[in-house]
Amino acid sequence: MWPGCSSFGYGAMQELGPFRVNSDGKTLYRNQYAWNNVANVIFLESPAGVGFSYSNTSSDYTKTGDKSTAMDSYTFLLNWLERFPQYKTRDLFITGESYAGHYVPQLADTILTYNKLTNHTVINLKGIAVGNGWIDDNMCGKGMYEYFWTHALNSDETHEGIQRYCDFESGNLTGECSKYQSRGDTEIGSIDIYDIYAPPCDSAAKKPGSSPATNYDSNFDPCSDDYTNSYLNLAEVQEALHAKASVWYPCRGVGWTDSPATILPTINRLISSGINTWIYSGDTDGRVPITSSRYSVNALKLPVETTWRPWYSSNEVGGYLVGYKGLTLITVRGAGHMVPSYQPQRALTMISFFLLGELPPEFTS
Amino acid sequence: MWPGCSSFGYGAMQELGPFRVNSDGKTLYRNQYAWNNVANVIFLESPAGVGFSYSNTSSDYTKTGDKSTAMDSYTFLLNWLERFPQYKTRDLFITGESYAGHYVPQLADTILTYNKLTNHTVINLKGIAVGNGWIDDNMCGKGMYEYFWTHALNSDETHEGIQRYCDFESGNLTGECSKYQSRGDTEIGSIDIYDIYAPPCDSAAKKPGSSPATNYDSNFDPCSDDYTNSYLNLAEVQEALHAKASVWYPCRGVGWTDSPATILPTINRLISSGINTWIYSGDTDGRVPITSSRYSVNALKLPVETTWRPWYSSNEVGGYLVGYKGLTLITVRGAGHMVPSYQPQRALTMISFFLLGELPPEFTS
Numbered sequence: 128m129w130p131g132c133s134s135f136g137y138g139a140m141q142e143l144g145p146f147r148v149n150s151d152g153k154t155l156y157r158n159q160y161a162w163n164n165v166a167n168v169i170f171l172e173s174p175a176g177v178g179f180s181y182s183n184t185s186s187d188y189t190k191t192g193d194k195s196t197a198m199d200s201y202t203f204l205l206n207w208l209e210r211f212p213q214y215k216t217r218d219l220f221i222t223g224e225s226y227a228g229h230y231v232p233q234l235a236d237t238i239l240t241y242n243k244l245t246n247h248t249v250i251n252l253k254g255i256a257v258g259n260g261w262i263d264d265n266m267c268g269k270g271m272y273e274y275f276w277t278h279a280l281n282s283d284e285t286h287e288g289i290q291r292y293c294d295f296e297s298g299n300l301t302g303e304c305s306k307y308q309s310r311g312d313t314e315i316g317s318i319d320i321y322d323i324y325a326p327p328c329d330s331a332a333k334k335p336g337s338s339p340a341t342n343y344d345s346n347f348d349p350c351s352d353d354y355t356n357s358y359l360n361l362a363e364v365q366e367a368l369h370a371k372a373s374v375w376y377p378c379r380g381v382g383w384t385d386s387p388a389t390i391l392p393t394i395n396r397l398i399s400s401g402i403n404t405w406i407y408s409g410d411t412d413g414r415v416p417i418t419s420s421r422y423s424v425n426a427l428k429l430p431v432e433t434t435w436r437p438w439y440s441s442n443e444v445g446g447y448l449v450g451y452k453g454l455t456l457i458t459v460r461g462a463g464h465m466v467p468s469y470q471p472q473r474a475l476t477m478i479s480f481f482l483l484g485e486l487p488p489e490f491t492s
Numbered sequence: 493m494w495p496g497c498s499s500f501g502y503g504a505m506q507e508l509g510p511f512r513v514n515s516d517g518k519t520l521y522r523n524q525y526a527w528n529n530v531a532n533v534i535f536l537e538s539p540a541g542v543g544f545s546y547s548n549t550s551s552d553y554t555k556t557g558d559k560s561t562a563m564d565s566y567t568f569l570l571n572w573l574e575r576f577p578q579y580k581t582r583d584l585f586i587t588g589e590s591y592a593g594h595y596v597p598q599l600a601d602t603i604l605t606y607n608k609l610t611n612h613t614v615i616n617l618k619g620i621a622v623g624n625g626w627i628d629d630n631m632c633g634k635g636m637y638e639y640f641w642t643h644a645l646n647s648d649e650t651h652e653g654i655q656r657y658c659d660f661e662s663g664n665l666t667g668e669c670s671k672y673q674s675r676g677d678t679e680i681g682s683i684d685i686y687d688i689y690a691p692p693c694d695s696a697a698k699k700p701g702s703s704p705a706t707n708y709d710s711n712f713d714p715c716s717d718d719y720t721n722s723y724l725n726l727a728e729v730q731e732a733l734h735a736k737a738s739v740w741y742p743c744r745g746v747g748w749t750d751s752p753a754t755i756l757p758t759i760n761r762l763i764s765s766g767i768n769t770w771i772y773s774g775d776t777d778g779r780v781p782i783t784s785s786r787y788s789v790n791a792l793k794l795p796v797e798t799t800w801r802p803w804y805s806s807n808e809v810g811g812y813l814v815g816y817k818g819l820t821l822i823t824v825r826g827a828g829h830m831v832p833s834y835q836p837q838r839a840l841t842m843i844s845f846f847l848l849g850e851l852p853p854e855f856t857s
Contacts, residue, residue: 436681
């Protein structure tokens with residue numbers, strides 16, 4: 128969610144990468160729905176200090192933020208293209224989830240800015256896709272409690288209190304508002320807010336003799352975090368990855384100096400520049416839920432070009448979409464926060480069409 | 493949903509009964525979460541003509557309705573108690589789902605009425621539990637489209653049209669309202685409205701070589717309908733059940749003569765008579781969703797005695813509940829319309845506490 132989590136430990140090893148870790152924490156199996164079926168994929172740890180990345184300047188860990196992250200990521204891309212010049216002419220797409228609702232648009236914006244400078248490497252940025260992304264503080268806060276109530280996780284009284292005391296449009300959240308928000312947080316009880324219907328790790332997969340919990344066709348194991356953590360801390364794995372031998376953490380605390388309250392102006396700039404912009408959302412995530420993405424996108428007041436409709440993957444409703452001028456809002460049905468973990472097939476269908484610049488099919492085949 | 497479906501084919505064979513049918517359509521396996529772990533359970537086919545039940549009077553099939561169903565069910569109970577008098581002194585609880593939102597309160601009301609007559613068998617009715625029940629036409633209609641929108645199955649435009657043109661409070665649904673409702677029905681696409689995140693039968697279980705789809709710990713197979721249909725049409729099964737040899741149908745069309753628009757006055761009478769009343773709801777059902785149950789119960793304007801909170805089953809959030817004076821509204825997390833099919837363990841925990849007249853635990857143990 129917040130800055131500091133590893134793109135390699137989550138994105139690559141548990142979501143859309145070619146391999147996932149078995150429950151032994153030592154061996155791998157193939158993810159048949161890996162996104163590198165349809166693209167060359169780079170996983171970038173950002174900011175410095177996250178995952179296997181590191182800096183020799185300690186202030187990089189404590190005084191970091193949106194701006195330095197965007198600039199560092201851009202520098203990485205330039206250097207990477209110098210090292211592998213055969214990719215310089217390729218189309219580039221940037222995707223990310225959660226707080227990458229900041230990172231992705233900001234990196235895209237940085238690329239466009241530098242592309243305009245003469246004598247500078249031009250990066251062929253074509254599109255961005257942001258999943259369950261934190262885009263606008265006010266709209267995301269509003270959407271979360273709206274989701275809690277409409278999904279029968281919160282009481283009517285809490286909802287009414289939040290409606291009365293939290294002014295999300297202005298961002299003026301009073302003390303009474305906080306009290307009702309805390310009440311809402313307590314009322315949901317001990318569920319996995321990142322996938323409200325998922326089983327917890329301890330009851331599902333670790334029961335001796337039971338098969339791993341499966342979320343329909345996804346086979347996502349809620350204990351994957353533990354397996355990945357074990358795997359990436361094996362000395363031979365770190366060596367094989369050419370990583371610095373270290374204790375690997377899935378997330379680390381980082382001191383943050385700048386985080387704009389809204390990324391909507393940045394997204395507007397990208398749309399104006401013709402960058403294909405997709406906002407996608409796993410619809411069983413309660414942390415940055417579809418309501419948050421909906422409120423955020425609605426705030427852009429873009430005209431509708433393709434009216435809301437289901438889209439299909441493997442003869443099932445993969446989710447729903449609405450096409451605005453320059454932006455597509457698309458849901459992935461039955462997926463939590465980490466969309467390709469829970470619904471790998473649907474996620475691959477979605478991203479394949481994103482790369483083609485097309486909308487996924489309107490009818491079951 | 494509508495009258496005419498078999499309590500034996502659904503309730504007993506796919507939901508809460510001791511056995512479920514294997515995918516061969518010929519053999520059974522034990523349901524470890526059967527409700528007869530905690531009670532003696534009778535499954536009643538109603539009205540006459542449904543499932544294996546039949547009548548020698550053809551008008552029973554074409555001119556039936558709520559009143560005759562309640563009276564016939566009551567007559568059945570009296571006769572059954574005469575035949576098995578050792579049960580006459582036992583506590584009785586009545587449960588049912590969907591259109592049984594009519595049947596269950598009406599049968600309970602009939603029992604209370606006849607209990608007051610002197611020289612009449614007194615039936616010790618203690619409580620009723622109605623799951624995803626059709627209780628009030630207006631509130632159920634309102635709740636369904638509200639659920640579609642808040643679960644990102646419908647567009648903002650459709651929601652706004654329904655808000656504008658459908659007056660659910662008065663039940664005055666204009667032609668414009670119908671147009672927007674149809675649009676909402678189309679927008680959801682080809683999903684299982686009775687469990688919005690469930691896979692369809694054809695893709696999940698019938699794929700050769702794949703294991704049956706599992707909804708986390710439930711192991712519910714979306715093709716169960718087919719297996720049950722095959723099983724109950726085997727000649728040897730019909731003979732063993734002492735049923736009349738016939739073509740068995742899961743549901744049949746019935747001519748309905750009376751169906752009040754609301755059952756809320758009946759529920760009010762039951763509450764006044766001290767009948768413990770539970771309204772439960774699987775929260776991933778889109779047909780009679782939790783929003784419908786919430787609106788219906790809110791219309792009773794009962795004072796809250798136990799504020800909304802999670803309840804636990806096997807160290808997981810089984811759902812949420814709110815206790816009103818005389819009535820408990822309780823959800824089952826991650827369950828569709830047929831609650832014990834999708835979440836058998838949570839359903840058994842819930843019904844066990846219902847039988848005890850207690851609320852399920854507030855904290856994980």
